[in-house]
Amino acid sequence: MEENFESRIIEGRNAVLEAFRSGKTIDRLFILDGCKDGPVQTILREAKKHKDTVISFVKKERLDQLSETGKHQGVIAYGASYNYAEVDDILERAKQKGEDPFIIILDNIEDPHNLGAIIRTANLAGAHGVIIPKHRAASLTATVAKASAGAINYTPVAKVTNIANTIEDLKDKGLWFACADMGGTTMYQLNLKGPIGLVIGNEGSGVSRLVREKCDMIASIPMKGDIDSLNASVACGVLAFEVVRQRLS
Incomplete structure (x- = not known):
């Protein structure tokens, strides 16, 4: 695959979880501070398997600031960018x-x-x-x-x-x-x-x-x-x- 990159931000619970499960390299994970529900715990468990991922618990204002979609569901990740195939x-x-x-x-x-x-x-x-x-x-x-x-x-x-x-x-x-x-x-x-x-x-x-x-x-x-x-x-x-x-x- 050619190194042709677009966006490094991954937003929303399903998208972030699938990124981890597919083996994608995630550099940073931002989670809404105090959010402890099941899906977020599942994402945290996956994140902890990836030793290189830095996990930060942040306030909602910070997530809103980082978000491109406005629908982050309390979870935003920065990963290696999306590769285009040939x-x-x-x-x-x-x-x-x-x-x-x-x-x-x-x-x-x-x-x-x-x-x-x-x-x-x-x-x-x-x-x-x-x-x-x-x-x-x-x-x-x-x-x-x-x-x-x-x-x-x-x-x-x-x-x-x-x-x-x-x-x-x-x-x-x-x-x-x-x-x-x-x-x-x-x-x-x-x-x-x-x-x-x-x-x-x-x-x-x-x-x-x-x-x-x-x-x-x-x-x-x-x-x-x-x-x-x-x-x-x-x-x-x-x-x-x-x-x-x-x-x-």
Whole structure:
């Protein structure tokens, strides 16, 4: 993995606990002074297994001052920053597991909460990694880490200069690509088995024309309601678990 860093702050009980459990290096741990409930005791037990972690008990004002998300739940950690993977690391992960590659590609997702939720979904759906663009999109920050509920520590995220070119390169390596868009073929009628890349577009404008043209299939989610689109992270979840369903059948 390349040493490409973004944010060193990890906030919230689940995110901090998962960071410890995944073996991430935590330099400092700040805990709300006097907080003795079960989850905090569990975090303290994990922290004490890591001899290099400095533990500080501080007042709420100090935590509020340190917090980037405003939702620290009485726990903030400073860790070695989030590493970005290379695309080849993601393919290697699939190979090591003896599975067809399953990659989620995000075409300019801007909301960090959506990015975090998608990384969480990718982890639970067994995707081998997530690819995001370097420009005009959310990147790995404390808010993303918290929204991912710790999945950021397990699911590789690669950052690339050009999504369309990356899709071309991966097609040469045998992957098929389905992008989520309205007006495509209902996802239940598509063959989403084998080495697959799932492309999710920007929250407002969807998948860009250039990226859509590189995709082999356009997958639509059948919808019955009165509004015309799902949240990007929810759409990703629906399509990702259709891939899971087809792989299990």
